[in-house]
Amino acid sequence: MSQRPDDHRRKWNREEYESMALQRLQAEIAEEDLGIPKQPAVKREMLKQRDYKVDLESKLGKSVVINKATPSSQTGGYYCNVCDCVVKDSINFLDHINGTKHQRNLGMSMKIERSTVDQVKARFAANKKKLEEKKRDYDLEQRVKELKEEEEKIKEYRKERRKDRKRKIEESNEPEEDIDEMAAVMGFSGFGSSKAKK
Ligand SMILES: [Zn+2]
Secondary structure (H helix, E strand, O other), X not given: OOOOOOOOOOXXXXXHHHHHHHHHHHHHHHHHHHOOOXXXXXXXXXXXXXXXXXXXXXXXXXXXXXXXXXXHHHOOOEEEOOOOEEEOOHHHHHHHHOOHXXXXXXXXXXXXXXXXXXXXXXXXXXXXXXXXXXXXXXXXXXXXXXXXXXXXXXXXXXXXHHHHHHHHHHHHHOHHHHHHHHHHHHHHHHOOOHHHHO
């Protein structure tokens, strides 16, 4: 067993498991040799899938003032209301709610119901269907995007053409005014009379 302080691997309590094994052995010996029936184990529910999303992020980036009177459920970190304990970070919180102690407090054993072949097949089919739906949605999205882009291009083209036409009309209709205007501008800003007046 490693004794490194930074070792984050899961540890097993040897003494606890040894005593459990010993108890089991004693019970078996008692049953076989002395004819004493084994104590029926506490019947617990099979392990169930979570039907809610674990909230790990709602308190991210928030500050909370904590004093001595603050109940432990509000001291920051992740609070488990089933076990009434606070866990410091999300990884350990997930470990906790997936762990034996928490599941036992929920009234569940760590045993998992064995799936039948039909259940597995059904799951495969469902996943495949989901994947196909996703692809179809994506195709549709792509098509809509392309149509929009095309429409945008046509609009742009029409706008340019309208401008062109307008320019041509202006050029053919008012050539003199344009020249006059130009001259006026030149006279004003080019060889201004303000200096000459002084
Ligand atoms: Zn818990």
